[in-house]
Amino acid sequence: MSKRSRVLVIGGGSTGCGIARDLAMRGVDVTLVEKGNLTHGTTGRMHGLLHSGGRYAVSDQASAEECIQENRVLRRIASHCVEMTGGLFVQRPEDADEYFEQKLDGCRECGIPAEVLSAAEAREIEPYLAEDIERAIRVPDGAIDPFRLCVANAADAVEHGARVETHSEVTDVLVEDGEVVGVEVEHAAGSGKYVHGHPGETEKLYADYVVNATGAWAGQIGEMAGVEVAVRPSKGVMTIMNVRQVDTVINRCRPKGDADIVVPHETTCILGTTDEEVEDPEDYPEEGWEVDLMIDTLSELVPILDEARTIRSFWGVRPLYEPPEVGSEDPTDITRDFFLLDHDERDGLPGMASIVGGKLTTYRMMAEQISDHVCEKLGVDAECHTAEEPLPGSEDFSVLREWMDEFGLRSPIGKRSAQRLGSRTDEVLGEWDGPNPTVCECEAVTRAEINDAIDDAGSELNAVRLRTRASMGNCQGAFCCHRMANELSPEYDESVARKALDDLYQERWKGERHALWGEQLSQAMLKHLLHATTMNRDGDPAKTDDRVDFTAFDAGPDGGAAAGDGQQSEDAVADGGITDETNAGEGAADADS
Amino acid sequence: MSDAESPATTEPTDPTREHETDFDPVSVFDGDETMDLRPGADNCYKCSVCDTACPVAEVDDDFPGPKFQGPEQWRLKRKDGGEIDDSIMSCSNCMRCDDACPSGVPLSQMHNTARGEYVDEQMDKLSREYVRNRILANYGTLARLGSKVPRLTNLVMGNSLVQKINEKVLGIPSERDFPAFASQTFREWWHERGGANVENEDKRIAYFHGCYSNYNTPEVAKALVRVFESFGYEVVVPRQRCSGTPMFANGMLDDAERAAGVNVGEFSDLLEAGYDVVASCTSCSMSLRQEYPELFELSGIEEVAANTYEALEYLRIHEDVRGALDDASVDDQALAYHAPCHARNQGLDRQAVELFRDLDGVLIEDVGDSCSGISGTYGWKEEKYETSMKIGEEMFEHMRDATGEVGMTECPTCSMQMEHGTGYDIKHPLQLLEEALC
Ligand SMILES: Cc1cc2nc3c(=O)[nH]c(=O)nc-3n(C[C@H](O)[C@H](O)[C@H](O)COP(=O)(O)OP(=O)(O)OC[C@H]3O[C@@H](n4cnc5c(N)ncnc54)[C@H](O)[C@@H]3O)c2cc1C
């Protein structure tokens, strides 16, 4: 079996999805393949900062300028993925004045709006900042939801005729006569709009041009094609707090260092991060000291973090790249810029290019450049419109308030839904028929929204989670995993729902186990007991094949005297009852103190 | 202003201050720093125990319950405001959720703060509901006016036509009888009596009588004075305003803060002179102890909170009340005792039963741990009346099943509800103590 398209993009992260959308909008026939779900890679494990460029204003001004430019673009085209929180670079007494000045000048040189705030002004904006801070610089940093961003890009690409295939891993790059002509993929189990193959099946996909957008995995694809792509994966930890202690991005104003940023993300705050080179982007140690470092260091800026509850931690790997001749020792010295490697020019292998490095904030710009390059190779003459056309969900939408009333949702629930759904709110909530209870209470996700995500993502609850945030709040799915699984019925059968539930539960546990102290430990224990004992999920006869001894149960309410009469006494007094006048004066039946 | 009649014996209140704007002091607390209670949500592990304790959720399926109202709603909040769900107005502020939570989530503080924000920012200030709530919340002011001409007021308020008008115009249910005003307020009596009968440098209390026992049930306040004096206490009755309980429940936090300013000012001066603060109403003591420091920043507020007690509680700590009752006896009587929710929150829900069950002549039964349903001003709202009565049903039933035909409780509004639901007379524990000891 084989298929053909003009361009084949490998990798369903922000870069790959951005390229697919760009090319599709230019009328190019494009297929995107991704081995897991969309955002399976780094895009799903990043910090969520929409850079203003401030972080690079001293060390890497070219990147800084790209950031502020794309920051403005994304606010326009991806408004439902972006929350413009603003950001502060905060100087502590031990941080150098000189660097503060450099930062300020750098911002101004790069066209990043920057304003100096006194300590008092900064603390008025963020009351939980440390009392002894010196001052701060305010910049237009924001928060961005990478999941929604990718899903919106993929949806729009499909809208423009692209084909998106998830759960399809590239296992080989097909080279014929010294030219890349396509790839071989192996399909894995999955469901939803973007799954077309059958599990275990392999397939050859031919294309006039192949784009390797696999980020930290780019070296592996390169290897399959016989070229070297020297990506240097570098891991970073991020720790998620239960609530938003700050509503503004808080950066430490000092030269590069670990644990220097807090990003408010949806209902939480995310602390980050570290930068440490690893061998394998999929197998690296996740260590407790990394989490401790986040909390210890960042509580110098925001002291309340020290006491606050963390709900989980996760790690991501940066797809850092530098031309081999640079040879930086320390990964933090590697540029955050991106590189387009034309394997024809570089290695004499036509038909393929790799794109490596970069940031999520500049994904659209990277996609534009590589799409220009592909179009040039293919002789397509079409312009890029991705900077002007809003993504689905980010078209103009007016007053949310009225909608909330209309949908009969409680204010904060309606508001959160509308923030996630953007201009699709009306479609998703308004067209829902029947009762619409809240399925995930922590994140305020209703049945209508879950079902919309199931329509899109299929039975995989982790994909539903990424679209809706259901199970991402403080109980980490204790009260909603099973409710989400329940929504799969009747479309999917019981075994599918069970497997989806187990997968989601395990995925949640993966990050939760890095936060097992204090309140989150109680939470995890309650979750375990609810699932293991109340729901008997650890010994469920339906799963264990054990026969149930039904005779061991009592006969039920109609089964005879043993079941009790269930009648309430007519003259019950809650005190234990003095029903007899002769007892009067003796006081109540229960013992004193 | 009747408060201006406080006698000079209520040392150390400066008599010249009596002539100040007691009625509506200038608002000096307008700094309006809205509190960020999101970190409070950290303590919640979502067990739902609070929901099972909430009397409103039990009878009203549309009420989302304290878990949503408190930690969940707060966690979803943004600093730049954001909508508070209007269901916050259905919470009666009984604070049972506070007591139920095993994990120290500041539920009632969250409800009170959110309610304040809702009323400030989302409620139409010209609406009938707002006007009615403002009137109910400021019962003390209303009472001050009404008690000037108690007989006339009682006559007018008891008139069924007026009650109908109240229902139509203000949304106050005509089923409820307005509490009658006493012909002489407690403060008037105190003044006439010439203040305290006992002087004692070592044992002295400052009495927080609140509105109700001043205007409506002065017999309770008088019982407190007599009982404490019988134990040798010197009592002072300083200038004071409403404790704020009805204001919290109606989201009128500015009104409450003004009143708290007066109260904290007066009572913290007295603390320095060796007085402890004693209240005869469990909601008043709750307010001074818990809500004041949770909601306001006023100098001296922590000290006042730490040194406030409910009357029976105070005596049981410092005196051998049980010993005193050993030799005492009263006329035979059977009592159906209801513990107010706010007493429960302070751990006082068993004190009356524990104290009186061995008293000669008394049969006292606890009618259980349900909520009376009135929760201050809650049951005074037309749209809440039904809910209020549904909540109260369990208590009414248990009262009817109990031997006694006289009710007993520490809370004035619970006593209104008990009377309303059963037609029984209701006593305050201090009145029984007075019978036994004085
Ligand atoms: C800790 C950390 C924090 C970060 N914070 C920020 C930030 O705050 N702001 C910002 O702008 N940027 C940030 N970044 C950078 C940003 O996350 C990445 O640059 C961006 O997400 C990279 O996207 P990508 O699409 O290139 O790579 P990826 O998202 O990794 O996408 C590559 C995809 O290819 C797929 N793939 C791999 N092999 C195969 C195969 N054989 N067949 C099919 N598919 C395959 C993978 O599954 C993956 O989904 C951060 C990065 C890290 C590590």
Ligand code: SF4
């Ligand atoms: S009782 Fe406390 S911990 Fe449990 S759900 Fe309610 S607020 Fe949360």
Ligand code: SF4
């Ligand atoms: S204060 Fe009472 S009515 Fe309000 S939420 Fe708590 S338990 Fe329910």
